[in-house]
Amino acid sequence: MKMVVSKRASRRIAVSLSAFIPALFAGCAFDSIEPGAPEPTTATAEPGPAPTRIVAARRLTESQYRSAIKDVFGADVVVNVRFEPEVRSDSLLAIGADAASISANGFESYFAAARSISRQALAEQNRSRVVTCALASVPADMRTDRCLKQIVTDLGTRLFRRPIDAQALATRITLAADVAEQTGKVDSGLEATMASLLTAPDFLFRVERAETVPGAADTWTLDPYSRAARISFLLWDAPPDKELLAAAKSRDLMTEAGLKAQVDRLLASPRVEQGVRAFFTDYLQLDRFDGLTKDVAQYPKFSPAVAAAAREQTLRVVLAQVMREGGDFREIFTTRDTFIERSLGAIYRVPYAAKTTDEWVPYTFDEASGHSGILTQVAFNSLFSHPARSSPTKRGVAVNEIFRCVIVPQPPADVDLSTLSSAANTGKTVRDRLIFHRSEPMCSGCHMLTDPAGLALEHFDGIGQHRLTENGAVIDVSSDFFGSHIVGARGLGHFLRDDPSVPACLVNRLRSFDTGRAPASEDQAAVDAMVQAFIADGFNVVRAMARIAASPASFTVPASHTSSTEGEAS
Incomplete structure (x- = not known):
């Protein structure tokens, strides 16, 4: 044939x-x-x-x-x-x-x-x-x-x-x-x-x-x-x-x-929820849980059951925001409404009352809790941390790359990471140790991009437990991020909610999720139109998915994908 x-x-x-x-x-x-x-x-x-x-x-x-x-x-x-x-x-x-x-x-x-x-x-x-x-x-x-x-x-x-x-x-x-x-x-x-x-x-x-x-x-x-x-x-x-x-x-x-x-x-089918789940699982990189390990001595509460529950919690919160009538996607960064089951209740240190041990119950964090949006949940903070400690740099990279589509360059092959743990680095908090590390000229550029967002989340340890101190020192969660002074997770969440790059990034990711490729130059006009429609629709993800699915432009094949060879397919 x-x-x-x-x-x-x-x-x-x-x-x-x-x-x-x-x-x-x-x-x-x-x-x-x-x-x-x-x-x-x-x-x-x-x-x-x-x-x-x-x-x-x-x-x-x-x-x-x-x-x-x-x-x-x-x-x-x-x-x-x-x-x-x-x-x-x-x-x-x-x-x-x-x-x-x-x-x-x-x-x-x-x-x-x-x-x-x-x-x-x-x-x-x-x-x-x-x-x-x-x-x-x-x-x-x-x-x-x-x-x-x-x-x-x-x-x-x-x-x-x-x-x-x-x-x-x-x-x-x-x-x-x-x-x-x-x-x-x-x-x-x-x-x-x-x-x-x-x-x-x-x-x-x-x-x-x-x-x-x-x-x-x-x-x-x-x-x-x-x-x-x-x-x-x-x-x-x-x-x-x-x-x-x-x-x-x-x-x-x-x-x-x-x-x-x-x-x-x-x-019109309830199966749309599965489509939304699949996209956000990929978009939020929740598949990383498959290979995630934590230091059991440092984090004895963390387990495979907690990992599975953390993944499900984030998806439930996202679905609650984007599937409701008029749901505004940006609320995932600021909502205090969540869902918990028993193992997560222990990590968040909140009361859990349910008839069965695996039952999910709605819960709203109080304003003084420090919790605001999915960036303060166990999932994000455990995925983007080291096995035994938090990592403002990993979290900052994730914030920029996942939500803002800003790609952070890889560190040079010869970068000296020993300054983070050397005896000369006497900082008690991660922030203090990073300041010492950033004194190296080759390190300062990327860390100025990544660390501000990550430092805003330092009230959460390597598995998302809330804390105010580290090694006896008070944690400073203030930073300057792209011209805005933000304080803590709530400040970062509100920054992302209002950042115009976030909805544009979401639409780009959603379209790439559909097409299986990054946008080509000839796609840009269609993508820009979809971003404007997403904004006009009140940042409604389901409507954005429908618009992509029903758009003839979504099915146009870039020239780079159509150069051909003729013969037996093999």
């Missing part, structure tokens, strides 16, 4: 497929079967008005993979995969997904999961979701069985997020028949075919295809099936449902009216 593939996307697919082919049927009960190498690209769009070109291949995130399995096979199917590390690029995992491949070991894990999922899906309690017709009862009938063809067609379309092509369908039918005849079991054949679908690049990667815009041969836009996937993963963090795939098939998604109708439908 000839396919036009952008050079950028072809490199991505080739790197990943190098792991797929040798591992495909290793260690299987049916490994004596020779099904042949998998098709590098197993699905294409249905014939349309223009040829398509593969322009991106983004590896599914863990949450997207789990959502896909749940949607297709049901909530009772257990997913047990050792996911490979996700890659953060330009501050987002969503951008890193475009550079993430799959190693041989990673593919073996995916394949083991595929076999397990297939077995569970064919178990009696789940079977009706997959086997929707009268499947052949003997292996000899499988090569011509209409029901098998229907099952593979339906599963392929749901898993690949576009119709499975004739060649890929024929390959799966042959595989099912071969395995069934070898084992004498029809279900073994169907299981093998389902596993092959679950390990195909078109499932494990969000393969995006573009077509030329009528009347503008040099302008490329995503085809309807790629649009359906974009919309669904942005708003629901899940693959397209049947209705959205139907809108893609009819090409309704290529019209503004059809696009808006589907976006409005998805927005």
Whole structure:
């Protein structure tokens, strides 16, 4: 099958497929079967008005993979995969997904999961979701069985997020028949075919295809099936449902009216909360909890349970602000309203009263508590600290890069960090020790950018416990930050709430989360318009997501992504 593939996307697919082919049927009960190498690209769009070109291949995130399995096979199917590390690029995992491949070991894990999922899906309690017709009862009938063809067609379309092509369908039918005849079991054949679908690049990667815009041969836009996937993963963090795939098939998604109708439908679903959660998990870098450790001697209250609760607390606070009617995103920096469960109550030193130990209850910090916004929560302060102490520098870098899109340069390779802990540095507080460290000329520039914001948060230790002193010395939380004098976390929160760079940064991150790439120069006008609309909408994140999802400009492919090579996709 000839396919036009952008050079950028072809490199991505080739790197990943190098792991797929040798591992495909290793260690299987049916490994004596020779099904042949998998098709590098197993699905294409249905014939349309223009040829398509593969322009991106983004590896599914863990949450997207789990959502896909749940949607297709049901909530009772257990997913047990050792996911490979996700890659953060330009501050987002969503951008890193475009550079993430799959190693041989990673593919073996995916394949083991595929076999397990297939077995569970064919178990009696789940079977009706997959086997929707009268499947052949003997292996000899499988090569011509209409029901098998229907099952593979339906599963392929749901898993690949576009119709499975004739060649890929024929390959799966042959595989099912071969395995069934070898084992004498029809279900073994169907299981093998389902596993092959679950390990195909078109499932494990969000393969995006573009077509030329009528009347503008040099302008490329995503085809309807790629649009359906974009919309669904942005708003629901899940693959397209049947209705959205139907809108893609009819090409309704290529019209503004059809696009808006589907976006409005998805927005009306409670599943939008999952889309918002997915974005803020990436935006706030909450995935860092996966590898976070703390010095148990210094912080005995910190545990994996606290880490999980801290992550959930921040998401609950964000959702409470942005999901409500007229929700202003900027309130996440100043609100004293929060949610706690037992382990967090101990760290915040506040009373906790609930019927069960894992129950979440709303709580409002009093004005004198020092707590104001998500920057004073356990999550932010523990993620951006050292294992045994706080770090104004790490926190300052995070404030600038996450919320203001200001990239802080990496320290020089030969920077001398010993001044922070040397005997000559007699400062009792981190602030005093940093002043000594900043006396080094090569250190002062970056620290002048990072430290003011971090020092404002020094009333919170390395896991977010409130304090007023350090080593017996009173902590000074005042600083000058970009021309403003701020005092403490509350001052920093109000600065960020009113900083015009923050909403602009949020919109840039949200659009990059959707597209999987940093904005190109030709995107700037569209991004600027979205920023102004975000401000006019009262800084409402859900409306911003809807605007991005329904905007034709979001689907335009930059020229840098469309330089092509013609030949077999590989």
